[in-house]
Amino acid sequence: MEWLATKGNRHRLLIALYILAMLQWSGNALISYYLAIVLHSIGITNHKTQLILNVCLSLWSFLSACAAALLIDKAGRCRLYLTGMVSMGVSYIIWTICSAINQEKDFKQKGYAAAVLLMIFIYTACYHMVAHISPTYIMEVVPYTLRAKASMLYQLSSNLVGIYNAFVNPVAMGALEWKYYIVWCVLIAVHLTFIYFFCPETVGRASEEVAEIFDGPDALSGVNAIRVMRLDTHPENALELSDQEAVEIGKDVIPVQQIEKA
Template identity: 45%
Template sequence: MFLLIGILCQVVSGFDGSMMNGIQSLESWQDFFNHPSGGRLGTMVNGNTIGTLITIPFVPFLCDYFGRRMSVIFGCAVILVGAALQGAAQNFSMFMGARILLGVGGCIASAAAGPYVTECAYPSQRPQATAMMLASWPLGAFVAALVTWGPYNSSLQSSTWSWRIPSILQGFFPLIQFILALFAPESPRWLISKGKIEQARDFFTKYHADGDSEHLLVKVQMAEITATLEEEKAQNMSNIVKWIKSPSLRHRLFICFFVPAMLQLEGNALISYYLHIVLNNVGITDSSTQLKFNIGLTVWGLVAGVLVASVVDKFNRRTVFFTGLSSMCFCYVIWTILSLTLAQQRDFTDKGLSSGVVTMIFLYNGCNIICAAIGTPYVMEVCPYFMRAVGSTIYQLSGNIAGVFNNYVNPIAMEKITWKYYIVWCCYLVVLIVIVYFFLPETRGRDLEDVGEVFGSDVLGGRAAVKKAVGVDTETHYKEKNGFTKEHVEDQV
């Protein structure tokens, strides 16, 4: 239950994208803001991103100094203020200011949420728990689609409350996170880093060992984490210059920048924020129909997100990336061909082609979730503890810089060259597949303190500390007992 504090962190982002999609189809919103388009529309959509970019330089300090839990509490409080102001907006400036506040709070809460879930989850359940963070994105999108569609089909259709209600409800899930965080424990790794050893031991005893302080898993985790953090301190790994000088850490830094940018630059922003324009381009212009498509797309995304997150640890990380990217590329190619055929008709007489485009959008969205589900777990795994808050912040920075590009370029490109813009994404997806093949190593099956081995260096003292703590060579012990080598006691438990 307490892990929901972090798992729900993407709800705000998903809600925001779906809500902005939905309210663009509302005449009351269009009339109130004088039918924004092009750069002005891009600025309104980018308000959230602008707030994120403003906040990013301060987030690592907040997460490391005040802790993961307190950072989530503060971030959610800011989101609540932003949601209230957005719902009460009287003009463009007030609406933009509220969206910037939403970005500020969302950045702080999301940056702290990744490390919190990663560091608190039960070891064998960590990949699924962190993958569920991405599943919360379509949850937020689904709720936003419903609360946008509902007022449209009621007496509020012509009232500004048709978009004010969804704006205010953007604070609903952050309110749940805020309340849960008030009673939740802090990350045990953060506690150990601050010298609060007994509090960390109490965490592992209560939440990972069912109250047994002498449990082997408690000894293993305390020994491995303590030794690894001490070694990271000795190597001064909190210094960003260290990342630049070390080849293996440069590799990790590249991954922190590349993966979130990749997940934003897969063509997915077209349906996340500009479904209204995409559907207009294939002849589906009715507002009610567009809102229904938005609801259907978010339901499908929610189901796919939960299913993928539930089984994500059954497959290698690279396999998941390859599957998602290649299937997205296939969907985009078919989508482009169908859009070309529709463009040649010019009058959209063949409704079957329009339905084909919609089908490809749905299939593409499911394929995108396959790839996106492993993004946060993968980045959190490759970051050593003292750079995990920085890595999470870089994740936000890189993703939002890519988001700025999406939100300014996409509406202009869609209006100017329509279906031809899809060709760009077909080609770019091929480039991403090549980069993943050559630069992303496999990390599945390793705990957080041992991932450095796949990069050929870094902090490797955790395993030795485990052997000393439990008084036995764990690999030899499990080989003699079970007939096979088991690298991590955590996995066996």
């Protein structure tokens, strides 16, 4: 199997499988699918209020996703990953603490519920810093021959992880309440560690340069051959040569016309 043939491909396979699981197992499913349960857990039980908050959160998600899209090439993939994960972790920890105190005080102090809502909005904005660069990032680390398979694995992982979110989250929320948030705090810390140690930066690098990170210097053997022949540097110099002139490459003397045709 090509995915397991080399150390570099095994590294790529790990990233392709993990990134999607990371996106689905960062606590976002509680907001996307079980927001009503989350709001009920902090004492917001009015259906009209829940609907208004849901609409506001959807609009906020759209705006924050657009803002995050503008940062992809400027900030870099890994920097967005790390910044987003750290911010998500901090907001989730505060969210967990405020939910615990709010429940302990029998939902009598509305300030804790407001703090949870604020953390949900902050978390959502930070999540979009991470989520929307992932398909692009996976395609950048995978070579052309494996990109179709990587896309398939990406979708397969999404469906498998979705089974957990669909069947476990509502049961766990009902049984553990705010304590279930601790699971996501721990997982976000794990994701942050994975990104730091296993995900190289790809912005500003050509496909061959990214391949060198995974496969070592041999990945650039073809490119290096071109560099030895000096065909990739200072191409303007070749235009200054006349048709009668020739350049020496190794032991051979090749007319300029042949180099241009090549």
